[in-house]
Amino acid sequence: MSGPRPLAGVRVLDLSRVLAGPWSGQLLADYGADVIKVERPEVGDDTRAWGPPWWGDKAERMSAYYLSCNRGKRSVAVDIASAEGADFVRTLARGADVVLENYKVGQLARYGLDYGSLSALNPRLVYCSVTGYGQDGPYAQAAGYDFAIQATGGLMSVTGEKDGTPGSEPQKVGVAVADLFTGLYATTAVLAALRQAEHSGRGCHIDAALLDVQVAMLANQASNHLVGGITPRRMGNAHANVVPYQVLPTQDGHIVLAVGNDGQFARFCQLAGRPEVAQDPRFVTNSARIEQRDQLIPIIAGWMLERTTQQWCDLLEPNAVPCAPILELPQVFEHRQVVHRGMKAPLIDSQGRSMPLVANPMRFNGQRAMAPQAPPQIDEHGDAIRQAVANGQGWPAR
Numbered sequence: 183m184s185g186p187r188p189l190a191g192v193r194v195l196d197l198s199r200v201l202a203g204p205w206s207g208q209l210l211a212d213y214g215a216d217v218i219k220v221e222r223p224e225v226g227d228d229t230r231a232w233g234p235p236w237w238g239d240k241a242e243r244m245s246a247y248y249l250s251c252n253r254g255k256r257s258v259a260v261d262i263a264s265a266e267g268a269d270f271v272r273t274l275a276r277g278a279d280v281v282l283e284n285y286k287v288g289q290l291a292r293y294g295l296d297y298g299s300l301s302a303l304n305p306r307l308v309y310c311s312v313t314g315y316g317q318d319g320p321y322a323q324a325a326g327y328d329f330a331i332q333a334t335g336g337l338m339s340v341t342g343e344k345d346g347t348p349g350s351e352p353q354k355v356g357v358a359v360a361d362l363f364t365g366l367y368a369t370t371a372v373l374a375a376l377r378q379a380e381h382s383g384r385g386c387h388i389d390a391a392l393l394d395v396q397v398a399m400l401a402n403q404a405s406n407h408l409v410g411g412i413t414p415r416r417m418g419n420a421h422a423n424v425v426p427y428q429v430l431p432t433q434d435g436h437i438v439l440a441v442g443n444d445g446q447f448a449r450f451c452q453l454a455g456r457p458e459v460a461q462d463p464r465f466v467t468n469s470a471r472i473e474q475r476d477q478l479i480p481i482i483a484g485w486m487l488e489r490t491t492q493q494w495c496d497l498l499e500p501n502a503v504p505c506a507p508i509l510e511l512p513q514v515f516e517h518r519q520v521v522h523r524g525m526k527a528p529l530i531d532s533q534g535r536s537m538p539l540v541a542n543p544m545r546f547n548g549q550r551a552m553a554p555q556a557p558p559q560i561d562e563h564g565d566a567i568r569q570a571v572a573n574g575q576g577w578p579a580r
Contacts, residue, residue, distance in 0.1 A: 185546075185549045185550050185551055185552055185554075186213075186214070186546035186547070186549050186551050187213070187214025187551075188213050188214055188546065188551075189210060189213040189214040189215040190214040190215075191214075191216075192210070192214070192215040192216070192279050192280065192376065193215065193216050193218075193277060193278045193279050193280070193577050194207060194210050194211070194215045194216065194217040194218070194278065194279065194280040194281075194282065195218055195220065195271070195274050195275055195278040195280065195281045195282070196217050196218065196219045196220065196255060196282045197220050197262075197271070197281065197282060197283040197284075197285070197290075197295075198282045198283055198284040198312060199221075199227045199228050199229070199284060200227070200228050200229055200284070200361070201229070201251055201328070201358055201361040201362070201365065202284060202312045202360075202361040202362070202364040202365045202368065202390070202392065203282045203283065203284040203310075203312045203365070203368070204219075204227070204229075204251040204252055204365075205251045205361065205362055205365030205366070206282055206310070206312075206365040206366075206368040206369045206372065207219065207251075207252075207255060207282050208251050208252060208253055208254060208255070208553070209365065209366070209369045209542070210280070210369060210372065211253065211254025211255055211553040211555075212253075212254060212542040212544075212551050212552050212553045213551055214551075214553075215279075215280070216256075216577075216580050217254060217255040217256070218255065218256050218257075218258060218274060218563075218567065218578075219252065219255040219256065219257045219258070219558070220258060220259075220260050220262070220271060220274075221257055221258070221259050221260070221560055221561070222259065222261070223259040223260070223261055223560075223561070224259070224560070225560075226257070226259070226560040226561075227248060227252070229245060229247045229248040229251075230244055230245055230248045230560065231245065232245045232247040232248065233245035233246065233247065234246075237249055237537060237538075238535070242559055244557065244559070248557060249537065249539060249557050250539075250540070251365075252557040252558070253529060253539060253552075253553050253555060253556060253557045254552075254553025254554075254555050255553075255555070255557070255558055256555075256558060256562070256563035256567065256580070257558035257559065257560060257561055257562045257563055257564065258561060258563060258564040258567045258568070259560055259561035259564050262290075262293055262295060263293060268293040268294055268295060270568075270571060271293075271295055272294065272295065272299075272300065272303060273571050273576065274567075274571070274576075274577060275295075275300045275303060275304055275307065276303050276304050276576060276577075277304075277576040277577030278304065278307060278577065279306065279307070279308060279376060279379075280307070280308045280309075280310065280372055280376070281297075281300060281307060281308070281309045281310065282310050282312070282368070282372075283295075283309075283310070283311055283312070284311070284312040284313065285311075286313070286323065286325070287311075287313060287317055287322045287323055288323075297309040297311070297387040301385060301387075304385070305383065305384055305385065306379050306383060306384065306385050307385040308372055308375040308376055308379060308385040308386060308388065309385065309386070309387050309388065310368050310371065310372055310375075310387075310388040310390060311387065311388065311389055311390065312364060312365075312368055312390045312391075312392075313326055313389075313390075313391055313392070314326010314327065314330070314331060314391065314392045314393060315391055315392070315393050316389055316391035316393065316394060317389045317391075321393075326391075326392050326393065328358035328359070328360045328361045328392065329354055329358075331360040331392040331393055331396050332354045332355065332359070332360055332396065333352070333354075334393060334396075335360065335392075335393050335396030335397050335400070336396070336397065336400055336403070336404075337354075337355065337359070337360070337396060337399075337400065338352035338353060338354055339352060339414070339415075339416065340400075340403050340414045340415070340416055340417070340422075341353045341354065341355060341416065342416040342418070343416060343418045344415070344416055344417055344418050344420075345415065345416065347418065350416070352416065353416075359399075360392045360395060360396045360399075361392065363395050363396070363399050364390055364391075364392050364395040367390060367395050367398075368388065368390040371388045371390065372388065375388060402422070402423060403422065406422060406423070419438075420475075420479075423472070424440075424441070424442060424468060424472075425441075425468065425471035425472050425475050425478065425479070426439050426441050426447075426450075426471070426478065426479060426482050427439070427440050427441060427442070428479070429508070430482065430483055430486045431483065431486060431487060432486050432487065432489060432490055432491045432493075432494060433487060433488070433489060433490045433491075433493075434490045434491060435490075435491045435507070435508070436491065436508050437486065437491045437494050437495070437505055437506070437507060437508070438505060438506045438507075438508060439482070439486070439498075439503075439504075439505050440504040440505065440506070441503065441504065442504060443468065444460075444466070444467055444468060446502065446503050446504065447460055447465070447468075447471070448460040449501055449502065449503050450498065450503045453497055453498060453501055453503065454485045456485065459481065464477065464478070465478055491507050492507070495507060524541060524550065525540060525541050525543070526538065526539075526540065526541070527539055527540065527541035527550070527552060529554065529555070529556040530556065531556040532556070532559075532562065537556045537557070539556075566578060
């Protein structure tokens, strides 16, 4: 597989585990960076054990979770708590452009692998620390996990069914969004810092905190509170600022109806055979529809039961009224657009086996940006990396 490599020549030392840091490392690898993943001897990244499901034979199986965030990397097993291991990492850091790590605040300083120590050896180094709560503050030493961050950071307070309805308790999102968003934010910060280092000759220390990211990604909900003085509540699948914009039942299931402006609402009513509703003063503008949500939604819900999900999609989509069926994962990967875009993108591992993976979603001039190397086994590249370091090569050639 060949594709765009805008970060060719950038060298990344990935000391991170689990998801946020590895997600950033995988993105950088997809964009062409040479990423060396440092793992604990024998056990490796925590997520290697987060199965089932597993991929590969029993002797060297890897969890599906691990596969999702570690392609494009070389793996070397190092005990960084030993003097020899710490010195080995320092040697790699001298030749690196970026270090990613997600240890507890202050932990790497014990081994001389903190930003201050490594930047003294390599002033151009961009050093990105990913933690739950940041490098300072009363919670800096607390362990941070996505689930806890979704709770503390307010996301669960606005996710789940409305109070008083069945199942009305706070809900986490179905994927680790605080981790994933932090990986994305960290990647953009790393790219900005690399640009700065090109001009100034100096790297920097990036402090990427899951809680900070979670608060930032509250977006309109946070703004609703800060501007309007309100406390947003759980609304199930409804939207705080747009109506109708929610899940509705149909004859044979459910549909997402996402009417984003007044023109779309008028077209929707016309197509539904009720054009007069769009002219009703109670519903003519989005602001009015928000005020009259409890009157409007039951009316629309009755309309939706007149057709199947597919019939509504066939009617609304060609007329620019946003809607969508709710697909399960097998259907997602069978969807014509997902298939056409090549989002299921297997890679061949070192033993010639096809490994099922999800592609990087970005394209450059029509070409998919995705590292061609499959996620590595523990220490898969260790011997070659150790030999190169022992020979004084510094950063080993890929």
